[in-house]
Amino acid sequence: MVRSNAEVAALLQEYADLLAITGGDAFKARAYEKAARAIDGFPTDVAGLDTKGLQEIPNVGKSIAEKIVEFLHTGQVSIVEEARAEIPAGVRELITIPGLGPRKALILHQELGISSVAELLDALDDERLRDLKGFGEKTEANIRHGIALLQQAGGRILLGAAMEAAEQVIAALSEVTGCRRCTYAGSLRRMRETIGDIDILVAAEHSAPFMEAFAALPNTAEVIVQGEKKTSIRTTKGLQVDLRVLPPAAWGAGLLYFTGSKAHNIRIRELAVRHKLKLSEYGLFHTETGRNLASRTEESVYARLGLPWIPPTLREDRGEVAAALRNALPELVTEADIRGDLHTHTDLTDGVASLADMVDAAAARGYTYYAVTDHAPDMAMQQMTDAKMLAQREQLRQLNGKYRKLHLLHGTELNIGPDGEVDWPAEFLAGFDLCVASVHSHFNQSRDQLTKRLVRACENPHVKIIGHPTTRLIGKRPGIDADFDAVFAACARTGTALEINAHPERLDLNDEDILRAKRHGVKFAVNTDAHATTHLPYMRYGVGTAQRGWLTKDDVINAWPLPRLRRFLAQGRSA
Structure with a gap:
């Protein structure tokens, strides 16, 4: 059965965006964003919870819980419908453009009467945006790039969403009498970062039972074509799924x-x-x-x-x-090779699960080691302090003795500032087992500034991993414009690993960047950047991306035994 969490989270996030567009209460919008993130990462299907049960979820109060129950019972929420009615559909479409947030969408509508992507393109061609406060030539270029990303994405969906849909179909068809084998194929099996159509294959002597069962799946909105060898459906979410039944011998x-x-x-x-x-x-x-x-x-x-x-x-x-x-194919890293996750968060900052719950989930995955890397203080919204971080370190040490096979590492995700500086001074950073450093803001600096910023972070002896290096969000935000060959060379020189962020919205670095970085001699860390226990299984997508970059387990530091990893993390820290 499909979990309702993703749909509920999307609705709450949409309402937060609608509030932002209309200039509504910023604190209220933030509350709905937090609730959306909490619902999305909650391990239990919220469809089975009542108002009281929903309020047990972090950041979900009574008012939001009541709206979730309303949505689960009726398929809509009255205040969301009212907010939608206040805003032209085209303006809501504008906020889907990567790089154009609700505030700028509202300005475009109020000042220029723009309410569609087509009208926005006309305004760009006429250079009408340049006189607006907060807009300029660089903003125009970013918006054009965002529109191109939106158009390029077309009807494609993220790898994680496609995998979830495919596995639901496979589970249903595998129960049909006569099924010898059933799996997904196509770009999903190749672990492409976005998927157009999903291809499902069944091995069976007779195809008719499978075609009938496939067409009758609960999420089928339309049967596009139904035949003896192939049937295609469109799901209620607009995704095309193709089924082919093959003779077992073929x-x-x-x-x-x-x-x-x-x-x-x-x-x-x-x-x-x-x-x-x-x-x-x-x-x-x-x-x-x-x-x-x-x-x-x-x-x-x-x-x-x-x-x-x-x-x-x-x-x-x-x-x-x-x-x-030439018999020269690499022995690719597999998910079974991964010994631990080196970039994760808890509810101490912007995660939605406690430290104990995250560690329990890591132990259940059979990891040898696991790092907790909550945000450092420069991410002001997370309200981190030295005392909070030291208290977490002590809590982690106490938990360490609970697990016989799992060794816990205390780390942090540092913010790489505009000049390449990171949050804490060297003496405080020396107390961490590892430091991940990431860019979280000032994405529109010049190419030279961004390159120097990343290189400087690599040269910090306490930084051992650069997190989500290009900062991209697939289909939402383009990667930063830095000279990444210079960054890759700096990583190889300083012994700094590059992250392959396994979250399906990131997959950053992507496969082509991995291939380039590997030629420079860089090592990599495949991490989930988990903000909930349900995010830890994203590791499969990071490993798939690493495989697409031709990586072996020797290339991936969290496929190494703990002693070798510790030597890598300690390298250069006395500098």
Whole structure:
């Protein structure tokens, strides 16, 4: 069953945005934002809670709880509907543009009468934004870039949302009598950061029961096409899902074919042709005799072409076939290799779970070590103090003895200021097991300023990981404009790891940046940046992104044994 938390959180966040657009109470808007984050990270489905139960969730008071119950019972909330009615739909569309927040959307509507993306583009072409307070040429360029990001995203959804939808379909179809195998394919199996359509494959002797069950799924809004070999539906959230039923004997060939990518498949088919063979979704066939030479498993198809099995995350035609022919494919890092998470938060700052709950969840994942890295004081809204951080350190030390196999590390996420300075002085930083440093503001500095800012942070001997290095939010905020080759070189020189932030909205660094950074000799940390216990499983998406960047466990510091990790963290700290 689909958890209601995401839908409730989206509604609360929308209301916070609507309040911001209309110039409503800023404290009220902030309260709804906090509640949205708390609901999204709450481990239990809120659909099963009453008003009293909802108030047990951090940052959810009686008023918000009552509105959640109203939404769960009726599908809407009266005050949200009223707020929507006050604002033209086009203005609400404006706030979806990356880099254009509610305040600027309101100014554009009030001052220039803009209420759609098309009208905004016309205003940009006419240079009408430049006379508005808070706008200028750089703002215009950022808005244009945001519109381009919005248009580029089209109907694509984030990896995490696509995975959740696919696994719900797989769970349902796997229960149908006659199902031999069922899985997802396509760009989802390749762990692309955004997904267009979801491809589901079933191996079975008879397709009709699966096509009928698929079309009748609870979240089906429309059956686009229904046939013997393929059925396509559109879900209630507008996502297209395609189902193909394959004969069990053709499973491997079909899985290879429908996983793609298109460029990888072309490369494989070219190799087949050179061997006088023909590859299709039903098997690898001898061109002259038509005999099926391999089809049951992907491994057998690749082997018949003289190749080892190529992991799906590498199948982008970026040299993987040539490497396979040389027997030079990397042994990719896997989720099982990850020994711990080195960037997480608690409710001491902006997390929604207690320290004890986060540690319990980490222990349940079988980690060897786990770092708590709450925000430092320069993030003023988090109200961190030296005393609070030291008290947490003591609490962590007391918890350390509770777990036989899990070693707890006390860290912090520092803020990289506009000049590259970080929050605490060196003597205070020396007390942490590790420091993650991240950019959280001043995204529009010049390329030279941003580059120097990041390089300076790398040169701080107490900073061992640069968190979410480009700061991007997929489809919402572009990455900062820095010379990242210079940053990568600085990381390699100073022994500073770069984070692969596993949150589906970030996946930062992305695969192409990872490939570039690896050529500089950089090491990486795959972290979840978890703000709730439900975020810890995001590790799978970070590992998938690391695989797309051709990383091995030797490249990833939190795949190392604790003694080796400790040596890395201690390196240079006496400087």
